[in-house]
Amino acid sequence: MxxxxxxxxxxxxxxxxxxxxxxxxxxxxxxxxxxxxxxxxxxxxxxxxxxxxxxxxxxxxxxxxxxxxxxxxxxxxxxxxxxxxxxxxxxxxxxxxxxxxxxxxxxxxxxxxxxxxxxxxxxxxxxxxxxxxxxxxxxxxxxxxxxxxxxxxxxxxxxxxxxxxxxxxxxxxxxxxxxxxxxxxxxxxxxxxxxxxxxxxxxxxxxxxxxxxxxxxxxxxxxxxxxxxxxxxVQFHPTGLVPSGILITEAARSEGGILLNAKGERFLKRYAPERLEMAPRDIVSRAMYTEILEGRGFEGEEGMKYLHLDLTQIGAEKLKTRLAGIREICMKLAGIDPISEPIPVRPVAHYFxxxxxxxxxxxxxxxxxxxxxxxxxxxxxxxxxxxxxxxxxxxxxxxxxxxxxxxxxxxxxxxxxxxEKVEGEEKRIFDGLLGKAPRENPYDVRNELQQTMERRCHIFRDEAGLLEGLREIKALRERLYKGVADSSRIYNTNLVNVLELENMIEVSEVIVISALNRQESRGAHARTDYPRRDDVNFLKHTLAYYTVEGPKLEYISPTITEYLPTERKY
Ligand SMILES: Cc1cc2nc3c(=O)[nH]c(=O)nc-3n(C[C@H](O)[C@H](O)[C@H](O)COP(=O)(O)OP(=O)(O)OC[C@H]3O[C@@H](n4cnc5c(N)ncnc54)[C@H](O)[C@@H]3O)c2cc1C
Structure with a gap:
C-alpha cells in the first residue's frame, strides 16, 4: 500500500x-x-x-x-x-x-x-x-x-x-x-x-x-x-561542443567570438548582416546548418560535421575571467585551449x-x-x-x-x-513493470527515439520526414514492451528510465504532430515545404489535449497588445 x-x-x-x-x-x-x-x-x-x-x-x-x-x-x-x-x-x-x-x-x-x-x-x-x-x-x-x-x-x-x-x-x-x-x-x-x-x-x-x-x-x-x-x-542553440554537445554559451560570442566555416569565411554576413553572431538563435543555427549541408563544414570524427567558434581574438585575460567555465570545458572535454585554438561546434538541442x-x-x-x-x-x-x-x-x-x-x-x-487512481498507479509501476524481462532493451528503444527526433524533427523539417518520424515513434511505442528485469525496489534506476522513456515517446508524438500541422515557418520551426511565415492561418498557439487515440489539437490566438507582426530582419 x-x-x-x-x-x-x-x-x-x-x-x-x-x-x-x-x-x-x-x-x-x-x-x-x-x-x-x-x-x-x-x-x-x-x-x-x-x-x-x-x-x-x-x-x-x-x-x-x-x-x-x-x-x-x-x-x-x-x-x-x-x-x-x-x-x-x-x-x-x-x-x-x-x-x-x-x-x-x-x-x-x-x-x-x-x-x-x-x-x-x-x-x-x-x-x-x-x-x-x-x-x-x-x-x-x-x-x-x-x-x-x-x-x-x-x-x-x-x-x-x-x-x-x-x-x-x-x-x-x-x-x-x-x-x-x-x-x-x-x-x-x-x-x-x-x-x-x-x-x-x-x-x-x-x-x-x-x-x-x-x-x-x-x-x-x-x-x-x-x-x-x-x-x-524546439530551440537548437548554435554552439554545442563537438562531439559531447556541452554548451558553449552565447556569451562567448557576446564577448567577441566569431563563427567561421571551413573556407575561413565569417558566413553570418550572408544571413544576418547587421547582428552577425548576435542574431537570435533560430537564425544563427539555420545559417550554420545550411553551411554544413552545403559542404562548407569541417569533417569530424564519426561523420559529425562542424564549424569553428573562434575566441582567439578575445584575449587570454578576458577568457580567463569572463569565460573561465568555457575554457575549462574545452580543455577537459575537447583537449583545446580556446585562447589559441578555435572550438569545434554545431547546433544542439537546447530549449523547449x-x-x-x-x-x-x-x-x-x-x-x-x-x-x-x-x-x-x-x-x-x-x-x-x-x-x-x-x-x-x-x-x-x-x-x-x-x-x-x-x-x-x-x-x-x-x-x-x-x-483507485493511487492503487492503479502503484500497480502500473510495480506489478506491471518490476521483475518482468523486457523483450527489447529499453536503452536501444531510447537511442532509436533520439535518432528519430534528430533525423525527422530537427532544425529543418518537411511533411515527408515528419510523417516518417511519426511512423517510427508509433513503432517504438509498440516495441517498448514495458518491463524491468531488475526486481529490486531500492534505487532501481532502470525502472525510472523506463518510466521516463514512456514519457519521452508520448511527448515526441505531440511534438511531431504539432509540427506536421503547422504548415508554415516561424521562429525555430523551419518547414522546407512551407518556407514562409503565414500570419493569416498560423499566428496561433497550438494546444494539444490528451486522448487515448493520440493528441487532439486546437488553436488559440496570441495576445497582441502593442506590436503587430512585421518581417523579421537582423
Ligand atoms: C547548458 C545550458 C545553459 C543555459 N544557460 C542559460 C543562460 O545563461 N541564461 C538563461 O536564461 N537560460 C539558460 N539556459 C536555459 C535555462 O537554464 C533553463 O531553461 C532553466 O534553468 C530551467 O529551469 P527549471 O527550473 O524550469 O528546470 P530545471 O532546472 O531543469 O529543473 C527541473 C527539476 O525538475 C525535477 N524533476 C523532473 N522530473 C521530475 C520527476 N518526475 N519527479 C520529481 N522531480 C522531477 C528535476 O529533478 C529538477 O529538479 C541554459 C540551458 C542549458 C542547457
Missing amino acids: AETLEVDVAIVGSGLAGLRAAIEAARTSNGKLSVGVFTKTQVMRSHSVSAEGGTAAVLYPEEGDSFQSHMYDTVKGSDFLADQDAVELLVKKAPEEILQLERWGMPWARRPDGKIAQRFFGGQSYPRACFAEDKVGFFEMSTLYDTALKWDCITFYPEWVVTSILTDGKRFVGITAIEMKTGDFHAVKAKSCVMATGGAGRLYSFATYGYSSTPDGLVMAYRAGAALKDMEF MGGIDVNIMGKTGLEGLWAAGEVACVSINGANRLGSNSTTECLVWGALTGRQAAEYAMRNGVRELPK
Whole structure:
C-alpha cells in the first residue's frame, strides 16, 4: 500500500523555478504553510545549475535601456507569437528579481563603478544579461538553495520521482512518487502544487541538457487534463561542443567570438548582416546548418560535421575571467585551449519553447495547479526564445506561482485522494513493470527515439520526414514492451528510465504532430515545404489535449497588445 504524506504546497522540481516558488510560498504564508519540494535529482543537480551566460533584466534605463526595448526584442525574437501581456510582465518584474537575488547573496559580476555588470545576448538590442562569470545558473541555484534552507517550513524530498498528478476530475488533490532510497511508493496529499520539472531536451541525442531532463512533468499534466502548448518549437542553440554537445554559451560570442566555416569565411554576413553572431538563435543555427549541408563544414570524427567558434581574438585575460567555465570545458572535454585554438561546434538541442499551457499568472486549466519555468508555456518565448530570458522567466514565474499556490492553500483544505487512481498507479509501476524481462532493451528503444527526433524533427523539417518520424515513434511505442528485469525496489534506476522513456515517446508524438500541422515557418520551426511565415492561418498557439487515440489539437490566438507582426530582419 502507498505511504501517505501530507503537505500544504507541493513543488515538483528543484531547479530555479521550483526553488524560487518554494521560497515565495514560504514567504507568503510567513512560514505557516508546509512546503514540500519533490525532486528526482539531488537539489543542486537540477539542470538549472548548468545555465552559463546570463539573466536578462533592464537595470539602467537612465543609460539608455528600457522596458519597451526588452519587450520589443523578446516579441520580435519570438517571431511575434509570444503573448505580449506576458512579455510586459516579464520585463517589468525582471529587475526586482535581480535585486532580490542580490539581497540573498548572489555574486553578480560588477562594473568598474560597482554596479551590476551586463553583457549582450543574441537578439537583445542592449547589453542586459546580468552574469556571474559564465556560471550564472550555479550561483543562482546556490543563492536560492541557501535561502530556502533558512525556512523551516520548506522540506526537501530529493530523489523522489513523481509519477502522476492526482485530481478529482477538475481540481488538483495530490501527487504520487517513488522514493528512490527505499523504493517506497507514496501518495502525497497537498492543497496546491507548482510543477517546475524543466525541459525535455533528452528527446535528442545531441543535446545540452542533463540526463534527467525528460518530459515527466509535461506528461503528468497532459494526462491529468492540462493542454500542452506550442510543442513544435524546439530551440537548437548554435554552439554545442563537438562531439559531447556541452554548451558553449552565447556569451562567448557576446564577448567577441566569431563563427567561421571551413573556407575561413565569417558566413553570418550572408544571413544576418547587421547582428552577425548576435542574431537570435533560430537564425544563427539555420545559417550554420545550411553551411554544413552545403559542404562548407569541417569533417569530424564519426561523420559529425562542424564549424569553428573562434575566441582567439578575445584575449587570454578576458577568457580567463569572463569565460573561465568555457575554457575549462574545452580543455577537459575537447583537449583545446580556446585562447589559441578555435572550438569545434554545431547546433544542439537546447530549449523547449512549448510546455504546459498556463495563463499569464502561470495557472493551468486545473484548479490548484500552477506551472513555472521551462516546463510551462506562458508564453513569453513564442516560436523562439532569446538567450538570457529563460532564467528570468524561471525567477519571475517561480515567484508568481509560489505566491498564488500559497494563497490558494491558505484558503482551501486538503481533499481526499482518489484511492483507485493511487492503487492503479502503484500497480502500473510495480506489478506491471518490476521483475518482468523486457523483450527489447529499453536503452536501444531510447537511442532509436533520439535518432528519430534528430533525423525527422530537427532544425529543418518537411511533411515527408515528419510523417516518417511519426511512423517510427508509433513503432517504438509498440516495441517498448514495458518491463524491468531488475526486481529490486531500492534505487532501481532502470525502472525510472523506463518510466521516463514512456514519457519521452508520448511527448515526441505531440511534438511531431504539432509540427506536421503547422504548415508554415516561424521562429525555430523551419518547414522546407512551407518556407514562409503565414500570419493569416498560423499566428496561433497550438494546444494539444490528451486522448487515448493520440493528441487532439486546437488553436488559440496570441495576445497582441502593442506590436503587430512585421518581417523579421537582423
Ligand atoms: C547548458 C545550458 C545553459 C543555459 N544557460 C542559460 C543562460 O545563461 N541564461 C538563461 O536564461 N537560460 C539558460 N539556459 C536555459 C535555462 O537554464 C533553463 O531553461 C532553466 O534553468 C530551467 O529551469 P527549471 O527550473 O524550469 O528546470 P530545471 O532546472 O531543469 O529543473 C527541473 C527539476 O525538475 C525535477 N524533476 C523532473 N522530473 C521530475 C520527476 N518526475 N519527479 C520529481 N522531480 C522531477 C528535476 O529533478 C529538477 O529538479 C541554459 C540551458 C542549458 C542547457
